[in-house]
Amino acid sequence: MQLLAVGLNHTTAPVSLREKVAFPADRLGHAVAAARAWFGRVGTVPANDEAAILSTCNRTELYAASQLSGGVNTAIDLTGHFLADYHKLPYGELRPYLYALPQDNAVRHAFRVASGLDSMVLGEPQILGQMKDAVRQAEAAGGLGTYLHQMFQRTFAVAKEVRSTTDIGAHSVSMAAAAVRLSQRIFDKISEQHVLFIGAGEMIELCATHFAAQNPKSLTIANRTLERGEALASRFNGRAICLAELPDQLSKFDIVVSCTASSLPIIGLGLVERAVKARRHKPMFMVDLAVPRDIEEEVSRLDDVFLYTVDDLGAAVQTGIESRQAAVAQAEAIIETRVQSFMHWMDSRTIVPVIQHLHESSEAMRTAELERARRLLAKGEDIDAVLEALSKGLTAKFLHGPQQALNNAQGDERARLAALLPQLFRTKR
Missing domain, CATH: 3.40.50.720 (NAD(P)-binding Rossmann-like Domain)
Structure with missing residues (x-):
């Protein structure tokens, strides 16, 4: 899954361009749906694509999570083309002003924006409310899935932590x-x-x-x-x-x-x-x-x-910034820790299908052996003998795959499996 933040803001583009790519508040839901459909044109399933759009006087940003086969560069290019196409702008005119942030950089950017570190007025609180509004509209339009939902929930938590534990907004000039x-x-x-x-x-x-x-x-x-x-x-x-x-x-x-x-x-x-x-x-x-x-x-x-x-x-309003540098450094440290935590969560999501498959396979084995035991009991077989057969049957089925993989492997692969299997089947004493 590719996470991405693509957009432009007050540091990369003049107001004359920002106003051309701004999304009216009453059109955000439509724009989110259009973005998901746009990603779907290149072969992904639209229902799996996630999108949210943040549009304020200082920035227009599209956050996306998509399973694009072309990788990060394809996702960046596709998102930029969506912004240009939606607003009827030549892509060449827009591209020099865009920033494109993949994976952990996208998460870090969202955390910094919500915390007021990327604002024209350092530490200003309005952007957090604007981002919450954008997320609500994206959710209403069906744009949020597992990844963006989790990212934004953590974004709001980070912003609250930064504002409550640092002085980032104490000297803000509005x-x-x-x-x-x-x-x-x-x-x-x-x-x-x-x-x-x-x-x-x-x-x-x-x-x-x-x-x-x-x-x-x-x-x-x-x-x-x-x-x-x-x-x-x-x-x-x-x-x-x-x-x-x-x-x-x-x-x-x-x-x-x-x-x-x-x-x-x-x-x-x-x-x-x-x-x-x-x-x-x-x-x-x-x-x-x-x-x-x-x-x-x-x-x-x-x-x-x-x-x-x-x-x-x-x-x-760019006055007094020097007095806030300590607060900025403290905020950045908090954000970095939370970014690493989120990326660890994302990495763990990649093994979810494997775990689901293991559960399904194990359940199928368990059900088959249990049904066999019930048939034996119905015939009047001895309970202890049936339980013994049940336990041996389950053990044999669980070990069949690993044993077969070990027997078929050769050389370094067999050595790696031999070292790994005891860890996989380790039990508490």
Whole structure:
């Protein structure tokens, strides 16, 4: 069985490419089913293939377990082609940005991702929840089998251990905090600014919490579903509007933070140009935390708009890393130990068919001898004689295979069998 993690993230690919391979949350189940079917095209049985997809603003990764006859390289190539085909991208455009991690490296990567060691913000906790959501959707789509199920259960256990026994997240600087700091470079006092949040998800909630602490002049939530926007706005004494109101309302806001699940930009260049004109060119600070992006890239060219993407904020949070190196080393040591434990479990799975065959063969022998003994007892044979025959018959059948193998072997093979058989038939005294 080949374990594999293939994907790209904030360290290997720019946001302009990451948004092209992002999977919408409501399509993850379909994508998992498509991945399993894709593996099935090369001769494996789809029911035996396992797949899970993790897609966030910083990464898109496909985890797979498959019995591909071509080995690891075939699995890597096939997975990369699936990502390209699903998103209608030339494979040559995508391949330079992909990492492909087989076997223990795939397990190690999953453990590091869940523990926050592979995040743009070192130690950030959001990724663990995102991975759990991805696994739940993969399981609902039938993508998890013995191997990925076990790997992810151990992944979550490792992440919990790392976070509870190290200081990996103690000094974490969040994207939300970075957004506040960057806005303060443009506006001296956030308390004098009007702030708009577009979306109502976990990231927007986090950002709203940080900005609300600065007591802005007003705080507004724009969301596709007004009721959900109102529920979030009420927590910060703000108000809510519908996304459809943005064309008329955008010019009223000094700070705009957007993070939705839209597959297309919801704020275009023309809309922002009109807003800037209505504001008489008063500066506007915009943060786009979505992947795919919510705000058209061309907006960044406007003189009076300061637009930051998720990658821009990532650069702003890479402070204080030196103070966390000891925690990182401790976390890596925990992960390495748990990786070796998982690989040992995987190795043990390879002998399961052999053990099952032994049990089946032994059961067949036992059943045959027991039936023979019952027939003898039914004829009135002496019980002690029947039991004696039963024990001798079982012993003879169990030893027949090893004795035959030893008699047929020659030279070094016979010597190896002669040394091995006493270990196999060792009994406790």
